[in-house]
Amino acid sequence: MKKILVTGGCGFIGSNTSLALLEKGYELLIVDSLVNSYQIVIDKIKSLCFEKNPENTNSIKLINCDLKDRNALEKIFKESNTDGNKISAVLHFAGLKAVSDSLLDPLSYWSSNVLGTINLLNVMDKFECKTLVFSSSATIYGINNSKENLKESHYKKPLNPYGMTKETIEKILINLNSVEKNDWRIAILRYFNPIGAHTSGELGESPKNTPNNIMPIINSVASGEREYLNIFGNDWNTLDGTPIRDYIHVMDLADGHLKAMEHLFKSSESNLVTVNLGTGIGKSVLQLIHVFEEVNNISIPYRFSSRRAGDIEYSVADNQKAKELLNWKPNKDIKDMCKDSWNWVSKNPNGYSDK
Numbered sequence: 001m002k003k004i005l006v007t008g009g010c011g012f013i014g015s016n017t018s019l020a021l022l023e024k025g026y027e028l029l030i031v032d033s034l035v036n037s038y039q040i041v042i043d044k045i046k047s048l049c050f051e052k053n054p055e056n057t058n059s060i061k062l063i064n065c066d067l068k069d070r071n072a073l074e075k076i077f078k079e080s081n082t083d084g085n086k087i088s089a090v091l092h093f094a095g096l097k098a099v100s101d102s103l104l105d106p107l108s109y110w111s112s113n114v115l116g117t118i119n120l121l122n123v124m125d126k127f128e129c130k131t132l133v134f135s136s137s138a139t140i141y142g143i144n145n146s147k148e149n150l151k152e153s154h155y156k157k158p159l160n161p162y163g164m165t166k167e168t169i170e171k172i173l174i175n176l177n178s179v180e181k182n183d184w185r186i187a188i189l190r191y192f193n194p195i196g197a198h199t200s201g202e203l204g205e206s207p208k209n210t211p212n213n214i215m216p217i218i219n220s221v222a223s224g225e226r227e228y229l230n231i232f233g234n235d236w237n238t239l240d241g242t243p244i245r246d247y248i249h250v251m252d253l254a255d256g257h258l259k260a261m262e263h264l265f266k267s268s269e270s271n272l273v274t275v276n277l278g279t280g281i282g283k284s285v286l287q288l289i290h291v292f293e294e295v296n297n298i299s300i301p302y303r304f305s306s307r308r309a310g311d312i313e314y315s316v317a318d319n320q321k322a323k324e325l326l327n328w329k330p331n332k333d334i335k336d337m338c339k340d341s342w343n344w345v346s347k348n349p350n351g352y353s354d355k
Ligand SMILES: NC(=O)c1ccc[n+]([C@@H]2O[C@H](COP(=O)([O-])OP(=O)(O)OC[C@H]3O[C@@H](n4cnc5c(N)ncnc54)[C@H](O)[C@@H]3O)[C@@H](O)[C@H]2O)c1
Pocket: 007, 008, 009, 010, 011, 012, 013, 014, 031, 032, 033, 034, 035, 036, 037, 038, 065, 066, 067, 068, 092, 093, 094, 095, 096, 097, 112, 113, 116, 135, 136, 137, 138, 191, 192, 193, 194, 213
């Protein structure tokens, strides 16, 4: 079976995707610096895979490597080529992702995300592995005043260094694909708001850094670690005054990666596709909280504070392209997302950190 290199495969989305790939029989090389994740994730993936496909369980290997270290990356590709089964594709999740940190420490973001990706692309080019699925983000889109769902062609204007690094990487990938007679096959996947966890409650979001995104914060209120959730702004022009987002279950995202990669494998010539991965259904922050309260029977106290600079009112995917091109559709709804998120946290109150 094909060998796939997964950068950032110990992280939230990478680990769920790695499990889906392993279950399908792919051989995996995970490259992760563990800057925001834990090695134990590999054992979790193995034991979950064992339940469905025991024979695939050992086809996963972790290499602790930072993408900023180009020599180490070269070594990985070189060694992988000598064992007779070349790397067929790279799923590239590794990167720093906290918007507020990126405002405080932009250099780390440019180094990890952009320099790390340039290293990876150079090494892929050198070893003639030119199939790549890249984790981009809806944060690269400019403000949407219309309340229409965002198409991939919507104009781009990221408002923070994190989003700017993602937009820059997209531009590099477009440049690569514009070279005459190139043989790159690239899928740029723009995620909306990934939440949820694996339904087993064994794989979920366990950041080492202070989380910025809403679900880990709701979970910490639910567990009593925080007193209340701070909602930034209740004066937006929406049904209840709070911003609208497109939350997507991490297992649906994982499936999107599998479909995108297999789509690229079928391309007979160079190819670059850019696809939104979202449900196409918007929920306000208050709606999300109320669903969480209802399905988990826990109250989530909240308070309103003023809007944050750079926040936007409405960010929902037009996911038609993903449906048509990749034959992908989300299968899980907001109730599943809230239930699975809390199931993960209640089973693992400290995430992976005490394992
Ligand atoms: N979670 C979201 O809300 C979201 C939304 C849109 C896009 N994305 C993107 O998806 C990708 C995965 O996100 P996630 O939520 O799983 O994040 P995560 O932090 O859980 O996972 C990222 C993984 O990459 C590793 N990593 C970071 N920098 C590295 C480096 N220089 N070298 C090697 N490994 C490195 C981390 O240790 C971690 O395991 C990221 O690129 C992120 O920007 C995430």
